[in-house]
Amino acid sequence: MRLLSYLFPPRCILCTQVLKEENSYFCPECRNTAPFVKTQQLKTGVPFLSGNTSVFYYEDKVKRSIRRLKYYKKPQYAVAFGMLLANELEKEMEEPFDVITWVPAYRFKTFRRGYNQAELIAKQVAKLMSIPARGLLTRTRPTRPQNGLTKSQRKANVLGAFCCCVPEEVIHKKRVLLVDDILTTGSTASECARMLFESKCQEVYLATVAKTREK
Numbered sequence: 001m002r003l004l005s006y007l008f009p010p011r012c013i014l015c016t017q018v019l020k021e022e023n024s025y026f027c028p029e030c031r032n033t034a035p036f037v038k039t040q041q042l043k044t045g046v047p048f049l050s051g052n053t054s055v056f057y058y059e060d061k062v063k064r065s066i067r068r069l070k071y072y073k074k075p076q077y078a079v080a081f082g083m084l085l086a087n088e089l090e091k092e093m094e095e096p097f098d099v100i101t102w103v104p105a106y107r108f109k110t111f112r113r114g115y116n117q118a119e120l121i122a123k124q125v126a127k128l129m130s131i132p133a134r135g136l137l138t139r140t141r142p143t144r145p146q147n148g149l150t151k152s153q154r155k156a157n158v159l160g161a162f163c164c165c166v167p168e169e170v171i172h173k174k175r176v177l178l179v180d181d182i183l184t185t186g187s188t189a190s191e192c193a194r195m196l197f198e199s200k201c202q203e204v205y206l207a208t209v210a211k212t213r214e215k
Contacts, residue, residue, distance in 0.1 A: 013080050014061040025080040035059045037211070040092050046186035048193035049178075050203050053092055055084045058182055058210040066181055066210060069117050078117060081209045082124025085179070089129065089207060097205070098174035100126040101136040103192055104162065108142070121209065122179035136176070137192055138165040146184065154187035162192050164199045171201040178204055183211035 010019045012027040014034055019027060026034065035057040046052075056062040069077040102122035110116045119135070126133030143161050146154050164171070176196055178189060183206065193204035 013077050014065050025084075030061065035062060037088075040088070046206075047190045048197055048204060049186065049189060049206050052183060052186075052206045052208065052211065053085070053088050054183060054208045054211040055081070055088055056210040058184075058212050062210050066117075070113070070181070073114070075115050075117070075120055078120035079124055081181075082121045083128060085121065085207055085209060086125045086128040089125070089177075093205075095175065097129075097131055097177040099136070099171065100129075100131050100133045100177045100179060101196075102133075103178065103180040103188055104135065104137050104139045106139045106142045118180045121181065122177075125177075125179060125207065131177070134166070134170070136164060136166050136171060137162050137195060146188065151185045151187070154185050155191075158188050158191045160191075162195050164195050166199075168199045171196060171199050173200065173202045175203045175205070176201050178206050180206070180208050181210070183208040 010022075010024075011017060012019055012030050013025050014030040015027060017027045017029075037054050037057060040051075040053045058066070065077065068074045069081070100122050102116065102118040105113075105116040105118070123133045125131075139161055140163050141161055143157050146157065149157060178192055178196075180189060183189065186206075189206045193206075196204050
């Protein structure tokens with residue numbers, strides 16, 4: 001183990017600097033300067049979502065870190081992000097969730113990447129919070145990347161792109177925590193939540209690693 005630590009030392013998940021402290025995910029500088037979300041949005045104007053918890057704002061080092069998780073084969077980042085998100089949720093939420101799920105990726109994208117980062121984060125959150133994790137949704141068709149689209153284009157892009165893949169009784173009257181990596185306009189999460197409400201869930205709350213700042 002010492003040899004592996006020497007050859008592959010732990011690095012800060014935001015700036016990739018080698019860490020001197022054990023059992024840490026941040027270097028001292030990033031711990032002090034990262035764009036942490038100070039006040040959680042426990043109510044949101046996004047349709048079908050009762051609220052949102054995020055760890056960071058989607059900026060600078062955080063943006064690059066999430067891109068490394070998604071596109072550069074860094075699934076281990078999901079462990080750190082899941083721990084941070086679970087900590088935030090445990091501070092904010094008064095009632096426990098019944099089940100944790102995630103925004104599904106289209107199967108070809110998951111196959112090419114090797115994993116769905118939202119699923120990895122969701123399962124880590126579920127493990128730490130001792131809540132069942134289950135894939136409740138499936139993506140029925142590929143969609144265009146949401147980057148660069150207007151709010152109305154994002155909504156149209158994901159409309160009808162998801163469906164529930166479990167019997168209605170699985171989520172009937174259940175409080176569902178929906179996990180994703182980034183919240184921008186909320187179009188994707190809202191469409192996922194709409195499908196969950198069609199199966200008569202009680203509530204859908206969104207948890208993301210990062211979100212864009214409101215302008």
